[in-house]
Amino acid sequence: MNIFDIIGPVMVGPSSSHTAGAVRIGYISRKLLGENVKSAEILLYGSFLATGKGHGTQKALVAGLMGMKADDNRIPYSLELAEELGIEITFGEALLRDAHPNSVLLRLLGETGRTLEIMGESLGGGIVNIAQIDGIATNFSGDYPTLVVHNIDQPGHVTEVTSMLAHKSVNIASMQLYRSNRGGDAVMVIECDQEVPADSIQWLEHIEGIKKVTYLSLQG
Amino acid sequence: MIIYHSINDLVSLSEQLKLPMWQVIRKADCEARQVSEEESFATMKKMYQTMKQTDADYDKNLVSPSGMAGGAGEKMRVFNASGRNLAGEYLGLVMEKALKTGESNACMKRIVAAPTAGSCGVIPAVFLSFEEFNHMLEDRMVEAMYITAGIGAVIAENASIAGASGGCQAEIGSASAMAAAGLAYLQGGDNECIVHAMAFALKNMLGLTCDPVCGLVEVPCIKRNSAGAVNAVTSAQMALAGIRSAIAPDEVIDSMRRIGNELPACLKETGMGGLAVTESAMKVKEKLDAR
Numbered sequence: 471m472n473i474f475d476i477i478g479p480v481m482v483g484p485s486s487s488h489t490a491g492a493v494r495i496g497y498i499s500r501k502l503l504g505e506n507v508k509s510a511e512i513l514l515y516g517s518f519l520a521t522g523k524g525h526g527t528q529k530a531l532v533a534g535l536m537g538m539k540a541d542d543n544r545i546p547y548s549l550e551l552a553e554e555l556g557i558e559i560t561f562g563e564a565l566l567r568d569a570h571p572n573s574v575l576l577r578l579l580g581e582t583g584r585t586l587e588i589m590g591e592s593l594g595g596g597i598v599n600i601a602q603i604d605g606i607a608t609n610f611s612g613d614y615p616t617l618v619v620h621n622i623d624q625p626g627h628v629t630e631v632t633s634m635l636a637h638k639s640v641n642i643a644s645m646q647l648y649r650s651n652r653g654g655d656a657v658m659v660i661e662c663d664q665e666v667p668a669d670s671i672q673w674l675e676h677i678e679g680i681k682k683v684t685y686l687s688l689q690g
Numbered sequence: 691m692i693i694y695h696s697i698n699d700l701v702s703l704s705e706q707l708k709l710p711m712w713q714v715i716r717k718a719d720c721e722a723r724q725v726s727e728e729e730s731f732a733t734m735k736k737m738y739q740t741m742k743q744t745d746a747d748y749d750k751n752l753v754s755p756s757g758m759a760g761g762a763g764e765k766m767r768v769f770n771a772s773g774r775n776l777a778g779e780y781l782g783l784v785m786e787k788a789l790k791t792g793e794s795n796a797c798m799k800r801i802v803a804a805p806t807a808g809s810c811g812v813i814p815a816v817f818l819s820f821e822e823f824n825h826m827l828e829d830r831m832v833e834a835m836y837i838t839a840g841i842g843a844v845i846a847e848n849a850s851i852a853g854a855s856g857g858c859q860a861e862i863g864s865a866s867a868m869a870a871a872g873l874a875y876l877q878g879g880d881n882e883c884i885v886h887a888m889a890f891a892l893k894n895m896l897g898l899t900c901d902p903v904c905g906l907v908e909v910p911c912i913k914r915n916s917a918g919a920v921n922a923v924t925s926a927q928m929a930l931a932g933i934r935s936a937i938a939p940d941e942v943i944d945s946m947r948r949i950g951n952e953l954p955a956c957l958k959e960t961g962m963g964g965l966a967v968t969e970s971a972m973k974v975k976e977k978l979d980a981r
């Protein structure tokens with residue numbers, strides 16, 4: 471038990487799940503997008519939808535999408551800041567079934583045209599789970615540098631990725647594989663102990679059969 | 691490795707290692723996170739200083755998005771200065787600061803979760819008032835913060851510090867127990883005194899429900915911070931007077947866990963019972979929904 475989970479974290483109120491966790495989901499999503507957000511569709515579900523306004527959940531998500539962390543004093547003004555920067559934000563209701571009560575679906579468009587759809591869950595105490603990326607189930611907290619690779623479900627891709635990581639002396643902390651159906655879309659989620667170099671990520675993006683690479687860096 | 695899982699562990703490690711309890715807790719932190727004693731101390735100091743900042747930044751004009759919270763801390767300050775303070779200067783200040791931090795949280799200001807955002811006013815209220823009142827050295831306050839953290843870690847491990855799983859006894863109750871232990875230390879209490887202060891505070895809060903109106907961390911949370919803080923002072927004072935809990939401190943924590951499990955879901959942060967389903971609460975909800 472980390473005593474600074476007991477005394478701490480420092481955060482902007484009022485709720486660790488509905489405010490701090492929401493900032494974190496936004497922050498991780500911005501990192502995964504890998505560039506500034508140009509427009510965002512924010513679809514809320516469950517308790518996020520029901521009590522989100524009073525908890526500042528919307529402001530918190532937008533703050534995170536602008537790269538703010540949970541202790542940033544600008545969180546209450548994030549909607550105005552986003553407007554000043556010309557970021558287009560729309561809110562709505564997510565039609566999900568059996569999702570976690572504090573869930574949000576984010577559809578993001580980046581400044582160079584990159585798109586990303588993310589489903590995040592706020593589990594309490596500021597801890598979150600990224601439950602879906604571009605429609606495929608995932609399961610990670612954003613506590614580690616995380617590499618997410620979308621590829622066609624065919625032999626060899628896992629080896630390509632893991633041998634690249636070994637070559638760059640990046641140790642794998644955990645690895646998950648998901649696919650929509652045999653031979654269809656597949657996703658690898660790899661949590662690492664070290665950061666993955668930017669050029670290695672670019673290299674991966676050019677491999678045949680790999681459709682998209684998203685990376686959560688904890689630096690900067 | 692220095693590892694503790696119970697209040698008993700904390701006391702016996704302190705005796706075995708011939709170290710004050712706060713140093714046992716710091717040592718365990720250094721080992722667990724691989725940091726030096728100075729680094730650990732600096733982090734704890736930062737937490738304490740952030741609590742101070744929140745108190746200093748209190749804005750009496752802020753109102754929460756729901757309209758339910760704001761201005762109570764200022765009212766208490768004015769009343770305390772009016773010469774009609776019932777409770778004595780120290781307790782008056784404790785109540786004022788608890789409300790201020792609780793309201794700041796509701797109004798989206800920066801706070802230190804201690805142990806949670808909903809209960810963030812209890813420890814700063816008791817500690818900051820003590821420092822102001824007794825002109826303490828800040829480092830001594832930070833030592834006492836370790837006591838609160840260690841006690842909180844034991845409660846989190848053996849019971850809960852989340853309203854959703856244990857009810858409000860787990861949030862305001864835990865905060866109050868942590869503050870009582872720290873306060874007993876600050877006033878010169880030994881280990882036995884510290885852990886009995888914690889036991890009293892927790893016992894007094896057993897069974898407290900989590901029934902926030904509209905699910906917001908405002909009603910009853912903010913005023914409960916004040917009650918939890920005052921309870922911490924009562925409890926520390928009883929322990930300092932030499933009064934001892936008939937139930938062993940670890941057993942009190944265990945009771946809190948069992949009670950938390952037995953509390954129905956409607957009283958654990960779901961907003962489906964208790965104060966949250968009153969007529970007054972419904973009116974607030976209607977107003978919120980209309981916006």
Ligand code: SF4
Binds near residue numbers: 853859861907909
């Ligand atoms: S009533 Fe519930 S939300 Fe409010 S402080 Fe207590 S545990 Fe937290």
